[in-house]
Amino acid sequence: MPVTESTGLLAQLAPLEAVLFDVDGTLCDTDPIHYYAFREMLLEIGYNNGVPVDEEFFVRNIAGRHNDDIADILFPDWDHEKAMKFMDDKEAYFRKLAPEQLRAVNGLHKLCKWIEDHGIKRAAVTNAPRPNAELMITKLLGLTNFFQLVVVGSECERAKPFPDPYLKALEVLNVSREHTIVFEDSPSGIKAGVAAGLPVIGLPTRNPEELLTRAGATFLIRDYDDPKLWKALDELEKAAAS
Template sequence: MCSNCSLMQYAPLEAVLFDIDGTLCDSDPIHHHAFQEMLLEIGYNGGVPIDEEFFVKNIAGKHNEDIATALFPDDHARGVQFCDDKEVMFRRLAKDQVKPLPGLLKLTKWIEDHGLKRAAVTNAPRPNAELIISTLGLSDFFEAVIIGSECKNPKPSPDPYLKALEVLKVSKDRSIIFEDSPSGIKAGVAAGMPVIGISTRNPEQLLMEAKPAFLIKDYEDPKLWAALEELDKKGGVRNGTSCL
């Protein structure tokens, strides 16, 4: 196992927290498509479709209030309404398109078998979050779903992750986070927790600048399972059950 991919300093592990978009499923292409189509309809950017670079810089992982400001700096109210309408389109598309990231269901089984607490923590609107969780068959898996807009501040503020710790009644020193965006990683790091970054769509360089504990490609990545196996062997998981 790579020298910096150990999780032993957070043992005994008590909780696992997940972002949703890009972390449970590769939903960013659906978001990108919805934004692209709707912005084209209003002639945004001179009728030139927004590309991946624009999407990553201005939209991916961000809260809708911030997206609204980025897209419509001179008319925030219009931007907020646009984002609300876009979410309706996203939900219509997502219910037939979202699939779990490779290895996710293996990991959720490992978490369940070890009796760990778990929460989803997202900047997405609650209807989006609940739709994705339900579509992935994880409604009974998560003990809590924390929404950024329902906290004092959304990510990259640590508030959503701090709220998750409070709801689950666990310590930041005994919890880990899975995140796929720079803003999400920054939120977890600011909350004092180790964040395992997932390079689903965002460039690895951008993710590393946010200071994750380490990066994985997806939940089948050998680095992740080597770290979890180390926890198992050294009794670093709360109930000590091994299913690897």
């Protein structure tokens, strides 16, 4: 497979120092569970005159966003405490559903082994609440010992789509943005990575490809088994060796 201009850009990052992963939709396909939880809970309160929200509404207003922002979009007339109570209840419902339904994105553990074998630093950078992130990373994906750091948007001054969570990861890991890559699945997350000055590889797990490209993704892969990714990593290895 020939190296495209976009995938070839990864070779310029050699030697690679760090890989930063989003969690929801990037490590595992969580959007169907989040969508189901939102749809059912919004139905219970008669949202949208009792008409279930569709997936287009979910992608446009919810996917990849921080809970504070989602609450503002869904409930502009509610007081903050009431809106956040709904969000907290929804996250608890998600954690109840997740163990039966979550699966890692194809090829994830293969990529994680490659990263470990090459001694590359790694962090999870997410807008998910910490209990969600820790449940997915440790109990559901078996990556307890893989990540050296988990950065949560709500624990930064600003969450994604602002760059703060990614900038914090760079600072704590003590790595250079010129030698770090990001994996993301949402426009919000891609915008955050790009704003931090990082190349972002996009996974259109559930979000339309054109939205990820428009947000600034360097290139897209279908999953971590995608030959395009491994060709790019091979070129990066060759660049580091030379």
